[in-house]
Amino acid sequence: MNKGIATLYAIAQKKERILIGLMSGTSLDGLDIALCKCTGNGYETDIALLQFETMPYENSFLQQLQKSCFVPNISLEQLTLLNKQIALEHAAMVQQFLAKYHINKTRVDAIASHGQTIYHAPAIQHENKVGNATLQLGDGDIIAVKTGMITISDFRQKHIAAGGAGAPLVTYGDILLTGHILEDVILLNIGGIANFTYISANKKNITFSDAGPGNTLMNQWMQQHYHQNYDADGAVAAKGIVNKKLLNYWLQHSFFAADFPKTTGPETFNCSFIEDAVNALQLYISNDDVMATLNYLTAKSIAIAVNNIANQKAAKIYVSGGGVHNRLLMQHLQTIMPQHTILPSDEIGIHAAAKEAMLFALLANETLAGNPNIFENIHTNLPAISMGKISLPY
Ligand SMILES: Nc1ncnc2c1ncn2[C@@H]1O[C@H](COP(=O)(O)OP(=O)(O)OP(=O)(O)O)[C@@H](O)[C@H]1O
Numbered sequence: 001m002n003k004g005i006a007t008l009y010a011i012a013q014k015k016e017r018i019l020i021g022l023m024s025g026t027s028l029d030g031l032d033i034a035l036c037k038c039t040g041n042g043y044e045t046d047i048a049l050l051q052f053e054t055m056p057y058e059n060s061f062l063q064q065l066q067k068s069c070f071v072p073n074i075s076l077e078q079l080t081l082l083n084k085q086i087a088l089e090h091a092a093m094v095q096q097f098l099a100k101y102h103i104n105k106t107r108v109d110a111i112a113s114h115g116q117t118i119y120h121a122p123a124i125q126h127e128n129k130v131g132n133a134t135l136q137l138g139d140g141d142i143i144a145v146k147t148g149m150i151t152i153s154d155f156r157q158k159h160i161a162a163g164g165a166g167a168p169l170v171t172y173g174d175i176l177l178t179g180h181i182l183e184d185v186i187l188l189n190i191g192g193i194a195n196f197t198y199i200s201a202n203k204k205n206i207t208f209s210d211a212g213p214g215n216t217l218m219n220q221w222m223q224q225h226y227h228q229n230y231d232a233d234g235a236v237a238a239k240g241i242v243n244k245k246l247l248n249y250w251l252q253h254s255f256f257a258a259d260f261p262k263t264t265g266p267e268t269f270n271c272s273f274i275e276d277a278v279n280a281l282q283l284y285i286s287n288d289d290v291m292a293t294l295n296y297l298t299a300k301s302i303a304i305a306v307n308n309i310a311n312q313k314a315a316k317i318y319v320s321g322g323g324v325h326n327r328l329l330m331q332h333l334q335t336i337m338p339q340h341t342i343l344p345s346d347e348i349g350i351h352a353a354a355k356e357a358m359l360f361a362l363l364a365n366e367t368l369a370g371n372p373n374i375f376e377n378i379h380t381n382l383p384a385i386s387m388g389k390i391s392l393p394y
């Protein structure tokens with residue numbers, strides 16, 4: 001038997017697996033690295049976070065990503081080079097992480113790598129008959145060979161092949177991690193894009209979707225007009241005044257009226273989205289007021305999504321993702337949705353910053369040792385599949 005297959009077979013049979021989950025999200029703030037211990041699989045999974053860090057990208061690499069991701073055109077040469085470069089950067093960051101925390105790589109069973117979304121093209125965003133499509137870069141073979149670890153990567157293509165939109169995938173993890181919760185819950189992640197999973201107390205009703213912009217619009221406005229990556233605590237937005245005309249114009253965007261589940265990205269929610277409205281309304285508006293309005297739009301569009309979840313009334317909302325640190329955004333959410341108690345996801349044991357990186361460890365754990373049938377009949381739009389491509393290091 002091939003040595004790699006034999007190792008894989010042994011890992012799949014273990015009671016406990018040590019997996020490194022990697023996520024580089026739409027905010028491009030760095031690589032989230034979560035060292036996880038996964039015990040069991042399926043509904044019996046127990047996942048413990050052993051170590052976590054968001055390793056920031058070096059400035060020139062960050063600028064390259066900002067120029068290349070979510071834009072309609074880059075050259076084939078750039079695309080090809082970036083696929084390798086992202087993998088090399090991520091592999092090096094994993095090695096730095098292991099060295100920093102004195103973790104011997106022989107302890108790690110596999111890496112679960114999301115890669116970097118370079119372009120997300122759900123069917124609602126284009127007219128090509130191919131339908132839902134998405135592309136994540138950072139080749140798994142390169143990560144496997146450079147780190148010497150089995151690498152599972154490129155999770156979204158199977159979802160698309162099986163009829164999904166490639167995102168959000170977090171619902172699989174949300175379902176596995178909330179089996180013990182005996183009340184209605186909404187798990188809301190506010191990363192670059194905001195997404196949610198609603199799970200009823202009896203686990204029979206599940207709704208999931210992207211909600212719309214998370215931090216992405218606010219971040220892009222901050223980068224363009226204030227030369228800062230994000231609006232810390234929502235302080236800039238707090239200085240401005242919400243412009244109702246602008247808010248209502250933005251809320252007319254067809255994404256907000258589309259049915260669940262839907263997915264989107266910065267390909268749609270970007271500076272043109274912001275500026276086109278300002279120009280169409282012929283507004284003379286300060287940058288602070290635009291920030292105030294973007295912050296409110298983010299909260300309002302999440303609230304619209306939550307209100308559209310059928311059959312839920314006052315489910316508690318557990319928030320993860322960097323948006324949880326935006327104080328003004330969290331205040332707006334609570335003011336617009338007074339009937340919901342809004343809490344950080346840490347309250348139910350889900351690490352707010354590490355959640356997405358842990359998700360890919362969980363998905364890899366299922367691919368290695370689980371049975372995709374457990375997701376059958378949960379929801380017509382949730383394919384019962386195992387995801388990710390397996391790369392052997394030798
Ligand atoms: N103190 C803070 N105040 C305001 N916003 C913050 C703060 N800390 C983090 N953020 C926001 O959170 C963002 C990072 O969030 P997160 O790491 O969840 O994004 P991501 O990994 O790109 O997510 P996704 O994959 O869901 O798009 C930052 O870009 C910033 O906008």
Ligand SMILES: CC(=O)N[C@H]1[C@@H]2OC[C@@H](O2)[C@@H](O)[C@@H]1O[C@H](C)C(=O)O
Pocket residue numbers: 025026117120134166167168169170171191192193194195210263264265356359
């Ligand atoms: C295509 C893509 O990278 N989508 C991300 C992004 O970031 C948040 C939101 O948009 C979410 O749908 C998704 O990631 C998480 C991990 C998901 O698939 O659930």
